[in-house]
Amino acid sequence: MERRGFIKKGLSWLAYILGTAALAYPVFSFINFRKIRKKTVVFYPDEQLAAANFKEGVYLIRKGTDFNALSARCTHLGCTLNFDAVSQQFKCPCHGSLFAISGKRISGPARTNLISIPVKREANGDMEVEFEI
Ligand code: FES
The missing domain is CATH 2.102.10.10 (Rieske [2Fe-2S] iron-sulphur domain)
Structure with a gap:
């Protein structure tokens, strides 16, 4: 794999992980909403x-x-x-x-x-x- 391709693929994965975390955060916040503290x-x-x-x-x-x-x-x-x-x-x-x-x-x-x-x-x-x- 070329160096440029490796960096592009790495950035794509990073964007995918950050995007998934951004979408999952409200879901986990909602699940913990009724948690008794x-x-x-x-x-x-x-x-x-x-x-x-x-x-x-x-x-x-x-x-x-x-x-x-x-x-x-x-x-x-x-x-x-x-x-x-x-x-x-x-x-x-x-x-x-x-x-x-x-x-x-x-x-x-x-x-x-x-x-x-x-x-x-x-x-x-x-x-x-x-x-x-
Ligand atoms: S909140 Fe309605 S009487 Fe107290």
Whole structure:
């Protein structure tokens, strides 16, 4: 094979490989679209003082010395909930669903309670919350 032919063939293969990769990328991205990923949020001791503290999509709820966590995602269409410290309720800014501080649905278009997430207390006093996103 001549040198020029070898280079042409090599460039053709390179173009073929790059073209295939460019076409395959969206397909693999779509396949991984619903892949469940986990996220860990750590609440440091100074972030555990309020009745409900929001951080990265999750609320840490303090009831005396007990803690639990709730997803901040509204169970209607997924908007991020706001906590009203006066009424001690979660309010959805999108369509007005209302949830108790326990996560129980009170009113609005949402039909289910908020998702409860286990809390792990670390030896140094941090509260670790791991949830699926
Ligand atoms: S998204 Fe919360 S009420 Fe619709």
